[in-house]
Amino acid sequence: MTGTNTTDFDVHPAIDRLWREIENREDELNQLIANLVWYQSVLGSEADVQHFVAGHLQLSGLETDVWDIEESLKELPESGDSGVPFEGRPNVAGIQRGAGGGRSLIVNGHVDVVSPEPLDNWTYDPWAAEVVENRMYGRGALDMKAGVAINLMLPRWLRDVGIQTRGDIVIQSVIEEECTGNGALDMSRRYQADAAIITEPTGGSFTQAHVGVMWFKIRVKGRSAHAAVAPTGVNAISKMVPIIRALEDLDRELNEGSHPSFEGIDHPINLNIGVMSSGDWPSTVPGMAELDCRVSFYPGKTVEEMRSEIEQAVRHASQTDNWLQENPPEVVYHGFQSGGSTVSMDEPHVQLLGSWHQYLNGSAMAPRSGTGTNDMRYFNFAGIPCGCYGPGGAGPHAADEYLDLSTVVPTAKVLAAFMLDWCGIVDE
Amino acid sequence: MTGTNTTDFDVHPAIDRLWREIENREDELNQLIANLVWYQSVLGSEADVQHFVAGHLQLSGLETDVWDIEESLKELPESGDSGVPFEGRPNVAGIQRGAGGGRSLIVNGHVDVVSPEPLDNWTYDPWAAEVVENRMYGRGALDMKAGVAINLMLPRWLRDVGIQTRGDIVIQSVIEEECTGNGALDMSRRYQADAAIITEPTGGSFTQAHVGVMWFKIRVKGRSAHAAVAPTGVNAISKMVPIIRALEDLDRELNEGSHPSFEGIDHPINLNIGVMSSGDWPSTVPGMAELDCRVSFYPGKTVEEMRSEIEQAVRHASQTDNWLQENPPEVVYHGFQSGGSTVSMDEPHVQLLGSWHQYLNGSAMAPRSGTGTNDMRYFNFAGIPCGCYGPGGAGPHAADEYLDLSTVVPTAKVLAAFMLDWCGIVDE
Numbered sequence: 013m014t015g016t017n018t019t020d021f022d023v024h025p026a027i028d029r030l031w032r033e034i035e036n037r038e039d040e041l042n043q044l045i046a047n048l049v050w051y052q053s054v055l056g057s058e059a060d061v062q063h064f065v066a067g068h069l070q071l072s073g074l075e076t077d078v079w080d081i082e083e084s085l086k087e088l089p090e091s092g093d094s095g096v097p098f099e100g101r102p103n104v105a106g107i108q109r110g111a112g113g114g115r116s117l118i119v120n121g122h123v124d125v126v127s128p129e130p131l132d133n134w135t136y137d138p139w140a141a142e143v144v145e146n147r148m149y150g151r152g153a154l155d156m157k158a159g160v161a162i163n164l165m166l167p168r169w170l171r172d173v174g175i176q177t178r179g180d181i182v183i184q185s186v187i188e189e190e191c192t193g194n195g196a197l198d199m200s201r202r203y204q205a206d207a208a209i210i211t212e213p214t215g216g217s218f219t220q221a222h223v224g225v226m227w228f229k230i231r232v233k234g235r236s237a238h239a240a241v242a243p244t245g246v247n248a249i250s251k252m253v254p255i256i257r258a259l260e261d262l263d264r265e266l267n268e269g270s271h272p273s274f275e276g277i278d279h280p281i282n283l284n285i286g287v288m289s290s291g292d293w294p295s296t297v298p299g300m301a302e303l304d305c306r307v308s309f310y311p312g313k314t315v316e317e318m319r320s321e322i323e324q325a326v327r328h329a330s331q332t333d334n335w336l337q338e339n340p341p342e343v344v345y346h347g348f349q350s351g352g353s354t355v356s357m358d359e360p361h362v363q364l365l366g367s368w369h370q371y372l373n374g375s376a377m378a379p380r381s382g383t384g385t386n387d388m389r390y391f392n393f394a395g396i397p398c399g400c401y402g403p404g405g406a407g408p409h410a411a412d413e414y415l416d417l418s419t420v421v422p423t424a425k426v427l428a429a430f431m432l433d434w435c436g437i438v439d440e
Numbered sequence: 441m442t443g444t445n446t447t448d449f450d451v452h453p454a455i456d457r458l459w460r461e462i463e464n465r466e467d468e469l470n471q472l473i474a475n476l477v478w479y480q481s482v483l484g485s486e487a488d489v490q491h492f493v494a495g496h497l498q499l500s501g502l503e504t505d506v507w508d509i510e511e512s513l514k515e516l517p518e519s520g521d522s523g524v525p526f527e528g529r530p531n532v533a534g535i536q537r538g539a540g541g542g543r544s545l546i547v548n549g550h551v552d553v554v555s556p557e558p559l560d561n562w563t564y565d566p567w568a569a570e571v572v573e574n575r576m577y578g579r580g581a582l583d584m585k586a587g588v589a590i591n592l593m594l595p596r597w598l599r600d601v602g603i604q605t606r607g608d609i610v611i612q613s614v615i616e617e618e619c620t621g622n623g624a625l626d627m628s629r630r631y632q633a634d635a636a637i638i639t640e641p642t643g644g645s646f647t648q649a650h651v652g653v654m655w656f657k658i659r660v661k662g663r664s665a666h667a668a669v670a671p672t673g674v675n676a677i678s679k680m681v682p683i684i685r686a687l688e689d690l691d692r693e694l695n696e697g698s699h700p701s702f703e704g705i706d707h708p709i710n711l712n713i714g715v716m717s718s719g720d721w722p723s724t725v726p727g728m729a730e731l732d733c734r735v736s737f738y739p740g741k742t743v744e745e746m747r748s749e750i751e752q753a754v755r756h757a758s759q760t761d762n763w764l765q766e767n768p769p770e771v772v773y774h775g776f777q778s779g780g781s782t783v784s785m786d787e788p789h790v791q792l793l794g795s796w797h798q799y800l801n802g803s804a805m806a807p808r809s810g811t812g813t814n815d816m817r818y819f820n821f822a823g824i825p826c827g828c829y830g831p832g833g834a835g836p837h838a839a840d841e842y843l844d845l846s847t848v849v850p851t852a853k854v855l856a857a858f859m860l861d862w863c864g865i866v867d868e
């Protein structure tokens with residue numbers, strides 16, 4: 013079937029064989045997800061898991077491509093700077109060459125995970141991948157070691173059941189999805205394809221749109237002094253309070269706007285004050301305070317426009333305080349500096365994915381607009397239509413993140429059928 | 441002279457010899473101060489400078505006593521817990537035995553210094569002890585490597601000019617003055633004397649009273665979540681704001697009280713919010729925020745009373761917010777947990793010190809009430825009358841801390857004459 017929405021059609025015997033293989037190897041897939049969770053692949057620590065990924069692709073018989081991103085990438089528009097050099101933290105791709113005459117497909121995932129801190133909030137060890145009542149708990153179990161594991165198993169299953177596709181399949185494993193998108197930006201410049209899919213944990217819906225995201229720090233200067241003569245100093249923590257309040261206000265204002273893809277979503281735009289640090293000694297008046305924030309904005313709005321609104325809010329808040337007027341807070345940009353993107357639900361590969369979802373689940377694949385960013389933007393910017401489709405669970409970036417294991421095989425079956433249908437099957 | 445206030449009397453020839461020695465060796469004294477500043481002896485890094493101090497005392501011919509404080513000290517009243525084990529960070533004492541028949545004296549100083557962060561605020565390298573226009577800049581140059589250097593040189597000069605005292609002199613070098621007072625608490629239990637003096641940088645005044653100081657942390661819980669769904673989380677930074685405001689209010693209220701020793705001092709009591717830390721990722725709603733604070737209180741008020749006021753203010757602030765009511769902030773005590781102390785200006789050794797100050801400076805030694813704490817309390821608690829007298833400068837605990845080098849020799853001369861007069865001179 014191609015782009016139809018019916019459930020009344022014959023399934024190619026190769027697809028049926030692949031489905032049986034996937035069902036029979038559920039334990040192996042779950043084991044692979046756990047293996048990936050055990051790698052504590054936070055920013056800067058992605059090397060080990062990427063070498064595991066490359067090894068797995070190679071064992072499946074794919075051409076593997078492992079390389080460090082060049083530092084000059086950070087000068088490109090829509091790139092970011094995580095503060096960590098690229099050396100020794102490679103991107104990885106595996107290429108399954110098709111027989112020719114089919115459409116090519118990129119299947120992408122990221123191996124980096126956010127920190128599990130504060131650990132006290134976890135009921136489970138965030139790195140143990142413990143399974144309780146068919147939920148696998150762990151940092152990255154959902155976001156997105158499960159997707160990466162499916163991506164790795166797709167070519168392995170194909171090989172083991174002896175199916176060859178007509179179009180090329182490129183399995184991609186990137187770094188820095190959680191902080192800059194640099195891994196995917198680099199991939200989108202290195203590999204071309206007729207379509208791309210990212211197996212982010214969408215719970216069976218399809219990400220057709222997502223916001224842009226920008227990170228920024230705000231630094232407020234104080235004047236340090238011994239606490240015994242505190243009035244001779246200026247407390248940077250106290251001076252930060254009106255800035256915090258101004259950012260909370262801006263968060264409310266930003267949600268007064270709207271975008272067709274985000275209608276019906278409660279509070280789609282989020283300005284998050286994620287980190288505050290100030291001072292290093294209880295008996296010293298802190299001479300500096302810093303916030304580290306994340307703000308989102310609708311597709312179509314530029315990074316430059318968003319920066320201007322942030323700076324205006326900070327300037328406005330500073331006008332209420334003499335010290336802040338004379339010592340204007342500094343706004344510094346780092347990490348994500350990239351706009352949102354959309355992909356049409358009418359794109360042929362989205363239609364096809366939706367058909368297989370409908371066939372296997374008995375219900376339509378729901379479009380979803382992400383209030384967070386994800387790597388799909390770089391493929392859309394490069395003209396490779398891309399959205400996200402993956403398994404379900406709860407708590408990405410939160411304590412007790414878990415993957416709903418009952419969603420993994422159904423998701424893998426939809427993706428496998430879509431992949432064969434999109435790329436074309438070489439008949440035996 | 442003993443306890444008189446006249447300047448019309450004969451100076452003992454030994455004192456006069458000692459003064460000439462001090463004047464002639466000014467360069468050596470300044471060099472010793474610089475040597476001490478070069479040791480970056482922040483909390484946990486006191487070992488090297490203490491071994492230098494012990495070596496210097498030994499070279500002067502004193503019995504030296506170098507020992508690690510026992511961990512059980514932290515269970516005593518008025519002790520604190522810095523979080524750093526005592527092992528390998530010794531207290532040091534040097535004992536100059538007298539010939540007998542005189543009064544004994546403890547001369548005390550601390551080697552620990554507070555962090556120089558943020559370094560950006562410094563014009564000078566905080567560890568270089570650079571001298572510009574007769575000011576020595578550096579962390580600890582004033583507070584109190586200068587005092588420690590004077591303490592070390594006092595017995596060295598005595599030896600070199602061949603003067604023996606009747607009473608014992610105990611030179612003490614302690615750790616943790618800046619965070620707990622544990623070093624001095626331990627000293628006050630190990631050595632007895634008829635009087636004690638601490639060469640803290642008083643600029644030629646005498647510290648007759650000082651506040652009690654207590655450190656405390658306040659922890660506010662939030663609920664972490666991905667920033668894309670921030671409203672499902674609770675931002676601990678935002679929840680900390682009313683607590684910050686409540687502490688600022690309490691600071692004002694505490695200054696509505698009064699104490700006879702602190703009349704005429706502007707804002708003698710200071711509740712300082714010294715540190716705030718929260719979150720570790722811009723795209724995650726922070727699940728915990730922590731303040732680290734210092735509050736002072738008048739002599740006579742107990743640690744328990746102060747704790748109760750802090751806890752009441754936090755409880756009160758929490759009542760304005762449902763989340764804080766259901767998740768009450770936690771107050772945790774660490775570091776300084778000790779009351780203030782006073783010493784009478786009529787104490788014989790204070791009178792005698794004042795007489796020599798008057799003789800050499802031509803003006804009365806001004807009493808001073810410290811709005812910060814210092815180690816004198818433990819000697820007063822132990823029945824050894826103690827206050828502080830030392831050189832001058834500016835910016836203790838602040839950027840560009842400096843020692844006014846013109847005050848060092850005059851201070852050393854007062855202390856040297858007082859010491860000989862107090863302990864008694866063995867005539868040749």
